Structures are given as C-alpha cells and as structure tokens.
Amino acid sequence: MGVHENTFDSTLGAYLLLLPTLVAIGAFLYYPSLQTLRLSLYKTFLFGQNTRFVGLANFAELLSSQTYLGSVGLTFAFAAIVVAGSLAIGLFVAFLLYEVSDGKAAYLVAAIWPYALPTAVAGTVLLFLAHPSVGIYTHYLEAWFGVELDWFTVGWQAFAVLAVAAIWKQVGYNVIFMLAALNNVPEALNEACELDGVETWRRLVRVYVPLMSPTLVFLVVINTIYAFFGSFALIDLMTQGGPTNATNLMIYQLYRDAFQFNNLGLASAESVILFVLVAGLTYVQLRVSDRYAHY
C-alpha cells in the first residue's frame, strides 16, 4: 500500500486518459442520439436545412398510419421467427459439434462460415441461389415443397426467404457462443449422466440447456437486436421491402423515409420508436430470464 496511491495527484490524470474515449463516444453516439431525439419533434424540409417544431405530430402520424403499424407487426413476427429459428438451429448444430470427436475443427469452420461473410455478400449470394427464375436451389425447393417459388411477387414467400437468410446468417454466431457454453459444462456432470445411462437428447434438454442458460439469455437479447436492426442489408439487396410491403420491416421503412423520401423528422421519430421497443423488449427478456437462468 502507499506506493501506488500517489500515482495520480488528482483525478485529473484519470479523466485525461478517458478523454479520447469520451470524445469519440460523445461525438459519434450521444450527439447523434440527442440530435435524433430533437429531430423527431420537427418537420424537416430540404434535407433538414429547414426545420419547424411540430411537437409529437410525427409520432401521431406514425401511430395512425396503417402502413407503419403493419411494419411494426411484421417486424415482431420476423424477430420472433429469426430468434427462435437461429437459436434452435444453433443449439442443434452446436450440440452436434460438441458430441462429434473427429473433424471437429472442420465442422466448426463450416458452421460459422456464413457469419464470417459480410451481410451484403451473403444477401447477393442468396438472391441468386434462390432466384425465382435462375436460382440453383429454386428447382429443388419447388420439387420438394411442391410450391411455385415466386418470391419476387408472392409476399409470404419473400418474407420466408428473408427469414431463412437472416437465420442462416446468424446461426454461426450462436454456435460459437453455445459451443463455448457447452464446453464449460463440467466433465464430471457428463460422466455422471453416462453412468446413469441418460440418453443424449434428455441430457441436452435437462442438463446442458439449463447450464447454458446465462449464455442463452445473452443470445436471445443479441439475436433480438440483430433481427430488428441487422436485417437491413438483406432486405435492401433481396426484396427492397416488397412485394407490397411484405418485407417492409421497421428498419427498412425508417431508411426509406429518411433517404428516399427525405423526411428526416419522421425517420427520427421512427428511430426513437424502434429504440424504445428494442430497449423495452430487452429489459423484459432480462427480467423474465432472471427467473429461469442459473448463473
């Protein structure tokens, strides 16, 4: 003791060290956030050069718009499907990877490959793989599922293709975390299960999943955020929100209002709504999971 106490005479030195980070966060996070909040109360013209204070009119307009409310509902449905799908498939793949003994590294690389692709590349690739007329997979999908694949014009198909793409992109991320969590399960517990002859799937559900629950909670939150925000590039490349708004998620609607219709005030209000929804959802998830997760 004593030796280290006098390294800084005052807290000034500490603040100086924090300054670069604080400046960066302030300039690129807090200032834009506050600007967004401010803009959401204004009507904007000419790329935001002229503004007029309108109070909550932007919010009122949005909440009375059928298109916008439809987009909100669509986004929740999309998020539910993507979160459930990417977690379920991720868990399945992670468990297979955990159980396999030969070629683990190769399988792991294969499983997380899609996550390593930039979303824009992934979107472009998938667009052509499942392209209604020239896609490589289209013929087989039509043959196996007995549907006429035409997701450029059929809304639910576009929604499904987009959800599949989003899940496919996210599974690798989940696998990494789940595999890490599985590897944290004490070996003695596996052996106790083995000695009692507990079957593989019962072991997964009754032992591994509860022990992984802190990781799973984290992934639910991260995947939710991903589903709300991360799907933008896929939509932009594959469907542009169409056909007839069938894939017009909130993040895409926001983009269009801001940069296609130049309505920055309205888009800012949408940003605020999106932020509040995701923050609220995350809070609820964490509260609910406190009851079930074993830390």
Place this chain on the structure above:
Amino acid sequence: MTGITTTDLVKRFDDVTAVDGVDLNVRDGEFLVLVGPSGCGKSTTLRLLAGLESPTEGAVEIADSDVTDTPPGDRDVAMVFQSYALYPHMTARENMTFGVRTATDFGSGEVDDRVAEAAAILDIEDLLDRTPAALSGGEQQRVAIGRALVRDPEVFLMDEPLSNLDAKLRVQMRAELAELHAELQTTTLYVTHDQVEAMTLGDRVAVMYDGELQQVAPPQRLYDAPDTRFVAEFIGSPGMNTVEATLERRGDDAVATWGSNQLTLPSAGRVADRVDGRAVLGVRPEDLRQERDGPLRMEITVTEPLGDSLLTRGTVGGAEMEVSLPARSPVGVGDAVSLAADPERLHLFDPESGEALYHSSTELDATEAEPLLADGSPERR
C-alpha cells in the same frame, strides 16, 4: 457374486502408460481402497471399471460378466466423484432421482421411497429441496452419496470423495462411510491418495505406484509387512525410514551397518547370503526409541511436537531418519541422541528391485512374509 475382477488391465494415453498390467480382485461385499500418490494410475483404474475410459489391453469383469466393452450406463455401477458432480440447477431431491429414473426400472413411488430411505440414512431429509449452491461441502457430498445409494447398484465406485472436505468433516464422513458400508455390504472400490483414509476404511488396501499394483492386503498387514520399499515408505505417517546398509551374516542373524551404526536383525542370516552384502534396512519411526547406550546415534535437525508424541527428524550415519519420541522429551535441534530399534520390527528390502526380503516379526507367518511383487515380475522400474 458381485465382485470386480480385472485381468492384465493396461491403459496408455499416447506414450504414457497410466495403468500397467493391473490384476485386481475386489471380493463380493468388500470395501477395497486403492491408494497411491498422484499420477500413479489409481483414478484411471477406477474410470476403467466405470467404463469412462476404455482399456488399451485387458478385461474388466463385474459380477462375473465381462463388461470390458459395455457402456457405463449398462454396468450397474454408481460413482461418487471428487467434485460431487451434482447438477447445479436441480434440487438435492432431483439430483438423486434424475439418474435413477433412466438407470433403473423403479416405479415413481419406489423411487420416492428410496430417496426418503437414503435421505434418512444420510441425515439430509431437511435439505432435499435445496439446490447444491445452498448446501455446504459436506452436505453436497451426502447428496452425492445419496444419489449413488438410490441407484442400488451392484458396485460403488468412489473417486476421492472426501478430499474436498475440511479435515474435521473428513474424519466424520470417513466414519459414516464405514458405517454405511457395514450396513449395506455393497461391493465398493474407493480411490484415495490419503493413506490414513485407506487404512481406516479398507477391508483390504491396494497400493498402486507407477501404474502397477504394489501390494493388496488388509491394512495392518500392509503396515506390518510391506511387500516393497515403496509400500513401506508410503504407508504410515510418517512412512518407514529406509537406509542402504551393508549386511553381514552373524550365525543365524545378520548385522546391518551404515556409518558407525549397527543393527542386529534376528534370523536374517540366510537373507544376508542372498543379497551379496548390500540391502535396504527399514525401520518405522514408531519402532525406534531413545536409549542411553543404543546402537544408533542421531543428530537432530527438526522437532515437530504433535501433542501425543514428538516427531524428531535428523541424520543417522548420514541418512535422513525420523523418530517418534514420547511427548515432551527433553531434546532439541542440534542435540545428539542414542537410539535403539525394536528387534521384532525390522525389515530388509532389495536395493535394486525394492522388494521385501525379510520382516523380523515372528508373528507373521513365513509363507505370507515371503516377498512377492504384485505383478510377479522380478524387477520394478
């Protein structure tokens, strides 16, 4: 018959041979303790019996059927782990019932009865609805043992189950385990590195070193007539003193000499002829006593008062030795004391192979005292 027999059991991990030709026989209803220093292969042996490892060579029989290739779940063995291996998200009761529902065909009511019974035996009835995090180490250990009891297996395997407990609790649990075994009479193989635990718990004790069995015998016999130098030095606290000495025949007897110290070994004459003048003399600290004109002279370097005795370390003719003197003996560091040895409690070991050549006690019958290496080989690495 629910004994365990292993035949020439070998387990290699890459170029390390962890278990090297073990022939072990645990009798029906016996409590056999497998003891040895860290890395001697005792835990691997246990895991081979459980089926958690598969042997490189050799066979495992449980209850007269070959289970060498049987998966662990079908061997009808229950194991208690050093780490307890309780499921942290389940209550004590769920921990005890989770495995039993898959491992046995007990009905639901029967399982509940068995849990109640095991909880009563282990005195954990009030703890059944708690999770492991809300239990102390000793309580967790009881639950882990309870989980094994509920299974009603052919064989209990215990892997250092007490080593995570504090000293006092360990002594208490030790006594309870002994009681439990007396009551249930289930064949038990118990692995530990603690020779006191081994001696107090085992009907018989198997001492293992470097992947090989050194000796399998009742505890007292292990102490009185160790088959090898390793067993002599390992068993006892502290272990036996050993010193290389020259051995000369004197009629029927023999005299061991090192430095200016001499000890007469009664009836050891024929041994002296066999070993070509050199042997390792062994004598336990408890079998040495202070005597004014004793033949040994010790320079004391350390004294450790243990309360009931004074453990004294020093050099005798250049060799490190320990002596257990009566408590409050008036000796201190730097003193020189004269010692005598109990002539009934002397041992000789082969300097190369380490195998026992001679035990002076007349109470040990000659055939049993005959030195034998566990694996029958003439030499040990």
